[in-house]
Amino acid sequence: MIEQSLLEKLVEALRCMPGVGRKSAQRIAHYLLQRDRDGAKHLSLLMTDAMEKIGNCKRCRNFTENELCHICLDKKRDKSIICVVESPSDVDAIEEANFRGVYFVLLGHLSPLDGIGPDDIGLNQLETLLNDKELKEVILATNTTVEGEATAHFISEMVKKNGLEVTRIAHGVPMGGELEFVNSMTIVHALDDRKTI
Amino acid sequence: MRIEHTPCYILHRRNYSETSLILEVLSRNYGRVNLIAKGIKKNKKYKSTNFDLYQKYNISWISKTELGILVEIENSDKVNKVPSEKAMIGFYINEMILTLLHKHEPHLELFDLYEYTLKKLFSNQNEKIILRYFEKNLLQLLGYGIALDYDTKTGNSILAEKKYYYKIDSGPTSDLSISGDGMKISGKTLLQLEDESLSEIENIIEAKNLLSMILKKYLNKPLESKKLYRSYAQIKSQSK
Numbered sequence: 001m002i003e004q005s006l007l008e009k010l011v012e013a014l015r016c017m018p019g020v021g022r023k024s025a026q027r028i029a030h031y032l033l034q035r036d037r038d039g040a041k042h043l044s045l046l047m048t049d050a051m052e053k054i055g056n057c058k059r060c061r062n063f064t065e066n067e068l069c070h071i072c073l074d075k076k077r078d079k080s081i082i083c084v085v086e087s088p089s090d091v092d093a094i095e096e097a098n099f100r101g102v103y104f105v106l107l108g109h110l111s112p113l114d115g116i117g118p119d120d121i122g123l124n125q126l127e128t129l130l131n132d133k134e135l136k137e138v139i140l141a142t143n144t145t146v147e148g149e150a151t152a153h154f155i156s157e158m159v160k161k162n163g164l165e166v167t168r169i170a171h172g173v174p175m176g177g178e179l180e181f182v183n184s185m186t187i188v189h190a191l192d193d194r195k196t197i
Numbered sequence: 198m199r200i201e202h203t204p205c206y207i208l209h210r211r212n213y214s215e216t217s218l219i220l221e222v223l224s225r226n227y228g229r230v231n232l233i234a235k236g237i238k239k240n241k242k243y244k245s246t247n248f249d250l251y252q253k254y255n256i257s258w259i260s261k262t263e264l265g266i267l268v269e270i271e272n273s274d275k276v277n278k279v280p281s282e283k284a285m286i287g288f289y290i291n292e293m294i295l296t297l298l299h300k301h302e303p304h305l306e307l308f309d310l311y312e313y314t315l316k317k318l319f320s321n322q323n324e325k326i327i328l329r330y331f332e333k334n335l336l337q338l339l340g341y342g343i344a345l346d347y348d349t350k351t352g353n354s355i356l357a358e359k360k361y362y363y364k365i366d367s368g369p370t371s372d373l374s375i376s377g378d379g380m381k382i383s384g385k386t387l388l389q390l391e392d393e394s395l396s397e398i399e400n401i402i403e404a405k406n407l408l409s410m411i412l413k414k415y416l417n418k419p420l421e422s423k424k425l426y427r428s429y430a431q432i433k434s435q436s437k
Contacts (some may be wrong), residue, residue, distance in 0.1 A: 018214075018215040019215050019216070044296075060344075079282075110426045111421070112288050112292060112421035112422035113208075113209045113288065113291065113292055113295065113421065113422065114209075114211065114422070115421055117421065117424060118425070118428055118429070123313055136228070145247075145249065146249055146250045146251065146279060146284045147250075148286075149279070149281045149284060150281050150284045150285050150288070152281065152292060153281030153282055153284075154425075154429050154432070157429065157432045157433045157436050158432055158436075160436040161432060161436035162433045178426065181244065181245060183244075183245040183247055184245075184272060184275070184276045185247050185249065185252075185276045185278075186279055188276055192278075194421065
């Protein structure tokens with residue numbers, strides 16, 4: 001059997017990135033070899049460093065290389081509101097909306113058919129946070145899939161047990177969206193949750 | 198082979214690569230099938246489709262290997278609005294079908310049973326009763342026939358006022374001295390489970406114990422969805 005060349009191995013390795021197929025991997029490898037070897041070396045060093053050092057925040061489970069992430073450490077943040085999300089990319093999305101509270105990242109959702117239960121998404125850890133005397137409200141911002149809704153419902157009962165306020169992000173027609181292209185379930189929710197103006 | 202516009206429910210879905218989904222589907226005419234929905238997350242054609250559980254879709258797919266390729270999907274009915282608590286009960290129904298039903302075995306009656314059960318579940322009827330009827334009918338449709346209306350030793354009809362011993366392998370008998378895998382149960386529960394008229398709490402509990410005992414034999418392992426619902430019910434009881 002002929003051993004793979006280093007270039008072939010590089011192309012294969014680049015395919016581990018989301019959305020990168022064989023063609024794109026080849027293009028990236030050729031570009032880096034031809035035009036930006038320094039950039040690639042820097043990337044590889046940083047990649048090794050990041051993979052070794054980045055873990056999860058002990059409080060909110062978001063990615064960080066420290067014990068606590070920059071959001072949990074930020075004294076200006078309103079610690080009385082926790083927003084529960086499914087993934088670190090959801091944190092980025094909500095940060096863009098200028099949310100000033102703190103987060104709890106589930107790193108998934110309840111999915112019994114995949115063997116993912118409450119402890120696998122850190123609900124035992126969230127339970128500890130719910131005892132924080134400073135906390136007043138928990139916003140549930142899990143995805144609007146059936147699994148996301150079930151996860152939100154499960155957490156809402158945990159929060160109620162602790163006597164705190166629990167809210168769910170609104171569901172409805174996206175801004176700038178045209179009704180004819182919106183799926184039926186979204187319209188059902190938008191009609192049910194309509195508000196007086 | 199291309200299968201056109203078949204009524205289906207998605208029982209389970211999982212991400213496959215960045216843009217695709219693997220769907221485990223219950224179809225009306227072809228039973229349980231696994232489909233790959235390639236590139237659907239970036240394809241505008243599927244923008245208005247949720248690929249959600251408990252919704253009825255008409256799906257077309259190409260079946261060359263064990264894993265079919267989804268080529269078209271559209272909502273078949275008006276969408277079901279699913280209360281979140283009921284979604285958790287639905288996980289149990291889906292997991293039971295995925296565990297007990299073999300792939301590619303057409304089951305028209307099972308599809309209808311699934312549809313009927315979801316309809317009842319989402320219309321806020323007592324899930325403790327709906328689930329018992331689902332379990333009973335599922336077992337009967339899959340050929341695990343359970344005797345409910347006659348004494349399997351004497352052949353006599355079950356009498357509501359009598360007590361019976363239900364042996365897992367054979368069924369109810371009035372001979373209460375019998376031992377082995379089974380449980381004591383009232384004739385009233387057996388008859389009400391048979392004609393789907395459970396109403397009193399003690400009969401509902403007895404029916405639940407009976408079906409749990411029978412299902413345990415065929416399921417081989419505890420269902421994850423059942424564990425999840427138990428933890429949910431425990432938390433809910435504490436939050437009241």
